[in-house]
Amino acid sequence: MSLTWSRHPNRRRLLLIGGCLLFVAAACGGAREATPDAGTAIPVYDPDTGLLQELRSDRDGDGTVDTVARMDGTRIVHIEIDSDNDGQVDRREYYGPSDDRPEGIIERAEEFVGGTSRIRRWEFYEEGVLVRVEEDTTLDGQVDKWEAYEGGRLAMVELDLTGGGRPTRRLVYGADGSVVRVEADPDGDGHFEPVVPSGDAQ
Numbered sequence: 001m002s003l004t005w006s007r008h009p010n011r012r013r014l015l016l017i018g019g020c021l022l023f024v025a026a027a028c029g030g031a032r033e034a035t036p037d038a039g040t041a042i043p044v045y046d047p048d049t050g051l052l053q054e055l056r057s058d059r060d061g062d063g064t065v066d067t068v069a070r071m072d073g074t075r076i077v078h079i080e081i082d083s084d085n086d087g088q089v090d091r092r093e094y095y096g097p098s099d100d101r102p103e104g105i106i107e108r109a110e111e112f113v114g115g116t117s118r119i120r121r122w123e124f125y126e127e128g129v130l131v132r133v134e135e136d137t138t139l140d141g142q143v144d145k146w147e148a149y150e151g152g153r154l155a156m157v158e159l160d161l162t163g164g165g166r167p168t169r170r171l172v173y174g175a176d177g178s179v180v181r182v183e184a185d186p187d188g189d190g191h192f193e194p195v196v197p198s199g200d201a202q
């Protein structure tokens with residue numbers, strides 16, 4: 001079973017299940033290596049309480065730990081991922097308790113501007129499924145892109161094209177992933193009007 005990390009919620013779910021099983025396997029084997037083999041995780045225990053504190057894994061198999069799950073016993077508190085191997089955390093996922101999943105369930109995630117603690121992307125989950133994303137694509141500290149998901153599917157993207165701090169353009173997506181409607185609110189009154197393609201204008 002692999003610990004490969006994925007943006008896909010269903011694959012992430014597999015990661016969690018896999019991580020817990022690997023934890024059990026590693027604990028039974030008494031693994032204490034400084035660097036985990038690809039696809040395995042190193043457990044780190046509190047020396048006083050004996051409780052599991054971290055699961056460290058090498059997601060890309062380059063011999064360096066890049067993914068650390070902070071644990072409260074067998075439950076994940078958060079996962080930190082260094083996706084570009086520069087020693088700085090690029091993404092942090094926060095987990096909460098779940099009746100169905102003893103390892104916990106993802107509630108939200110943050111992605112950082114390279115090498116800093118500034119957040120560029122916020123993800124929000126319900127029942128482990130992505131429902132909403134906010135993003136600062138221009139890296140000026142202000143959200144300028146909003147995504148809404150339905151059943152894990154991208155349903156709508158809103159964009160701030162004027163830098164005013166609110167959406168002025170809206171893209172509505174169909175079930176097949178294509179854009180079915182474009183709307184605009186150029187005067188910022190919160191009322192969006194359909195954008196008529198220039199070739200269709202009378």
Ligand SMILES: [Ca+2]
Pocket residue numbers: 058059060061062063064065066085
């Ligand atoms: Ca690595």
Ligand SMILES: [Ca+2]
Pocket residue numbers: 081082083084085086087088089090115
């Ligand atoms: Ca990094």
Ligand SMILES: [Ca+2]
Pocket residue numbers: 135136137138139140141142143144
């Ligand atoms: Ca921005």
